[in-house]
Amino acid sequence: MDxxxxxxxxxxxxxxxxxxxxxxxxxxxxxxxxxxxxxxxTYDFLSPKVLLESPSRFRIGTVETxxxxxxxxxxxxxxxxxxxxxxxxxxxxxxxxxxxxxxxWKAEGVPxxxxxxxxxxCHGSIFSKKGDVIQGPAQRALDRxxxxxxxxxxxxxxxxxxxxxxxxxxx
Numbered sequence: 001m002d003x004x005x006x007x008x009x010x011x012x013x014x015x016x017x018x019x020x021x022x023x024x025x026x027x028x029x030x031x032x033x034x035x036x037x038x039x040x041x042t043y044d045f046l047s048p049k050v051l052l053e054s055p056s057r058f059r060i061g062t063v064e065t066x067x068x069x070x071x072x073x074x075x076x077x078x079x080x081x082x083x084x085x086x087x088x089x090x091x092x093x094x095x096x097x098x099x100x101x102x103x104x105w106k107a108e109g110v111p112x113x114x115x116x117x118x119x120x121x122c123h124g125s126i127f128s129k130k131g132d133v134i135q136g137p138a139q140r141a142l143d144r145x146x147x148x149x150x151x152x153x154x155x156x157x158x159x160x161x162x163x164x165x166x167x168x169x170x171x
Contacts, residue, residue, distance in 0.1 A: 056159040060091070062152050063171055071105055071116075078102055079145065079156055080118065082129060089169040091156045092131045093143035096120040103127065103142070110134070118142065130164055 017025075054076055066072050066083045073080055078094040096103045101122040109116050110126060113134060118127040126135040131142035144167040146160040154169075 057155055057157045060147075060154045060156050063149070063154065064152075066154070073105065074156075077156070077158060079158065080105060081147075081154070081156065087171055089147050089154060089171065090130075090167045091145040091147050092118070092127075092167075093145065093158070094118070095143070096123070096125050096138055097133075097140045097142060098123050098125050098136075098138040132164075 058074070058077055060066075060072065060074060060079075060081050066081060066089070068083055068087050069085045071080055071082050073094070080092045080094055081089060082092070083089050094103050095101070098120065099122070101120050103118045103120045103125070105116065106119045107116045108114075110119075113126075113128060116129055117134060118129070118131070119125070120138070123137055124135065125133065125138035127138070127142050128134055131144055133139070133141055141164075143161045144164060146157045146162050146167065147169040148155040148157065149169060149171060
């Protein structure tokens with residue numbers, strides 16, 4: 001007659017793991033991890049890669065928001081918008097033409113240009129309020145963008161670079 005305690009010992013999983021069983025479990029685990037990694041890489045490969053860029057034409061504000069003889073800066077689009085004393089508007093890129101650093105507005109100016117300058121903090125280029133190079137290493141002026149007025153709202157179009165004569169928006 002079979003002893004119940006003998007059945008328990010034969011079917012029990014409480015036995016210490018032998019070498020063969022250890023390698024089977026380790027191998028199956030490794031195959032599972034590699035399979036999961038392959039699924040992740042495949043999903044990443046098949047998912048669309050979309051670069052969300054800010055629109056090239058954007059609203060900067062209304063005519064009243066920018067007072068005469070002042071400047072507004074749009075950090076998202078890296079654009080300076082100036083309004084001169086006559087009330088005309090113009091937009092200039094804040095990207096330095098030397099290596100693309102973001103330039104800053106310095107209202108105190110520099111000797112010979114006390115009305116304010118645009119200065120690159122990285123490499124020392126200095127530009128006038130109109131974007132012309134005052135001091136290098138930048139070799140060309142800052143990009144100037146076309147501005148539009150629609151329903152008393154000011155728009156800047158960074159796809160359209162213009163000359164100094166064409167950049168003025170007379171309101």
